[in-house]
Amino acid sequence: MNNKVSYVLMLLLFLSACSVGPKLSVVSIAHYYRGGDFTVPKILLWHSSDTMSVLEIQVDFNDFTYEEAEDTQKRHAEAIIQYRLYKSYQDKQTIDSSTVRITDTVGLISSVAPVDTVAFYLPALRGKNYVARIDVTDVIGNASTYFFVEVPKMKKNNQFDYRVFNKDGSVKNDSYIDLNDIFYIDVPVDSGSIFVRYYNRDFPVALPPFANQDPLSFHYTADSLFQINVANGRTPLLNFIDEGFYQFQDDTTQKTGVTLFNFYEGFPDVVNIDELLNPLKYITTSKEFAGLEENPDKKMAIDQFWLKNAGNPLRAKSMISKYYGRVRGSFNKYFSSFIEGWKTDRGLIYIVFGEPKIVYRSDTFEEWIYGEEGNSNSLRFQFVKIENPFSDNDYVLVKSLTYKEKWYDAVSGWRR
Numbered sequence: 001m002n003n004k005v006s007y008v009l010m011l012l013l014f015l016s017a018c019s020v021g022p023k024l025s026v027v028s029i030a031h032y033y034r035g036g037d038f039t040v041p042k043i044l045l046w047h048s049s050d051t052m053s054v055l056e057i058q059v060d061f062n063d064f065t066y067e068e069a070e071d072t073q074k075r076h077a078e079a080i081i082q083y084r085l086y087k088s089y090q091d092k093q094t095i096d097s098s099t100v101r102i103t104d105t106v107g108l109i110s111s112v113a114p115v116d117t118v119a120f121y122l123p124a125l126r127g128k129n130y131v132a133r134i135d136v137t138d139v140i141g142n143a144s145t146y147f148f149v150e151v152p153k154m155k156k157n158n159q160f161d162y163r164v165f166n167k168d169g170s171v172k173n174d175s176y177i178d179l180n181d182i183f184y185i186d187v188p189v190d191s192g193s194i195f196v197r198y199y200n201r202d203f204p205v206a207l208p209p210f211a212n213q214d215p216l217s218f219h220y221t222a223d224s225l226f227q228i229n230v231a232n233g234r235t236p237l238l239n240f241i242d243e244g245f246y247q248f249q250d251d252t253t254q255k256t257g258v259t260l261f262n263f264y265e266g267f268p269d270v271v272n273i274d275e276l277l278n279p280l281k282y283i284t285t286s287k288e289f290a291g292l293e294e295n296p297d298k299k300m301a302i303d304q305f306w307l308k309n310a311g312n313p314l315r316a317k318s319m320i321s322k323y324y325g326r327v328r329g330s331f332n333k334y335f336s337s338f339i340e341g342w343k344t345d346r347g348l349i350y351i352v353f354g355e356p357k358i359v360y361r362s363d364t365f366e367e368w369i370y371g372e373e374g375n376s377n378s379l380r381f382q383f384v385k386i387e388n389p390f391s392d393n394d395y396v397l398v399k400s401l402t403y404k405e406k407w408y409d410a411v412s413g414w415r416r
Contacts, residue, residue: 014160017066018147023098026360026362026367028359028360029146029359029366030356031195032359033350033359034332034355037351038136038138038145038279041057041134042058043057043173044171045149045160046158046162047153047188049126050125051123051126052121052122052123052124053121053153054116054119054122055290055334056118056124056171057081057117057118057119057136058115058116059079059115060115061077061116064078064138064141065077065143066106067140075106075238076103076104076106076140077103077139078101078102078103078138079101079136079139080099080100080101081100081118081135081137082099083098083132083134084133085097085124085131085132086123086130086133086364087128087129087130087131088130088131089148089362090362095123100120108381117300121185122151124151124153125262126153126156127154128153128154129150129151129152129153131149131150131151131363132149132151132152133146133148134146134147148361150161156256157189157249158256158257158258159256159257159259160257161188161258162186162187162188163185163186164184164258165182165183165185166181166182167182167237170275172300175259175261176260176261176262176263176268176336177240177260177261177262178242178262178263178266178267179241179265181239182237183238183260184234184236185234185235185258186233186234186235187234187248188233189233190232190249191230192229193227193229193230194228194235194248194249195225195226195227195249195251195252196225196226196246196251197225197247197252198222198225198242198246198259199222199244199245200223200242200244201244203338203339203343204343205278205281206345206397207381208348209381209403209407210402210407211399213399220255222247223244225252228248238248243262243263245259247259247261248260255389256389261338267331267340268327270324273299276324277293277298277302282348282352282411283352283411284305288305292414309414319400319414323351326350327332327351329350330342330344334346335347335395337351337388337390337391337394338394344394344395345383345395345396345397346383346397350412352410354370357369359370365382365385365395366382366383366395379403379406381398381403382397382398383395383398384398
């Protein structure tokens, strides 16, 4: 979203930092993309004031190990949730920390465990950004995981100063809406109304990692701009049926606000023929894709594509499951920003190459490694984080011609 000059400067600074001097201080997050013993928890962050932020973590006890309590008809599980607050990913000094231990007890015949919410109150000051580390431990199962939550508070009235609620009053825990969603928004300033910028843009898919191109400039001028009344800091019930994205803001002279995305009905699931067809752009030639797109029976054409490349129905079924599993995984779970996750640079690499073995993250970049740490033959991808008024999850790949051979090898793997 930055202009071309600032984007190029970011790349030069990043490459300089990687090529000389000590390695940047980073954190390891490879387990984010591999999955594991724990379901990725749902995180709700909001800034309750200029001096405090609230982090709510939904703990799913279905991921935890239960054991029978002696002399009872009950089973119990124990979880330890620890939070630590830092100035950045690279900073090692803890600003604040807290630990919560929770226990759940169910009957022996019960098969469904509850979801509990743990809230931490962060002493986060306006004008600064922070990073919180959350550690989750299954005491009985002797398993643990951790994850990081960015707490951006540099600017006022950013996305976490707003709270979006479903019609029933429950907090909406993602940024995606469709024509069936009815919601309302608590806004940080009771000014009588807020502005809504509506964008309906058709963004292209990511290009191969060796294909350099000038960054696309984004025109911030909205396709339409309208106002919504606010009473007592809350909007009325809202329902937007048009696909695109909507930015809600108090001040149109600024670029801060909260954005909701209406990609299509049923997102992030692969629900119609277009979601089956479009991701094939990554492993087809332009001529092949045009043939699939122009076929009057696209579903049959897609099935024939997979059958032809797989060689037999059983392998075709396995390849379809694997490929579209990655497409769905690259949606809102990991990489979606102002565009669907599969269209992004990280989505492209994830779909074609699979889960990276090693992933490092800092405040400004992610590095993915396929292979062993320190091995010169390992494949490495660097993604620079871009400042974006609509999303804090926008990363751009540093392109290189050295990826060309590896790219075609990976694509060939999907075609034999």
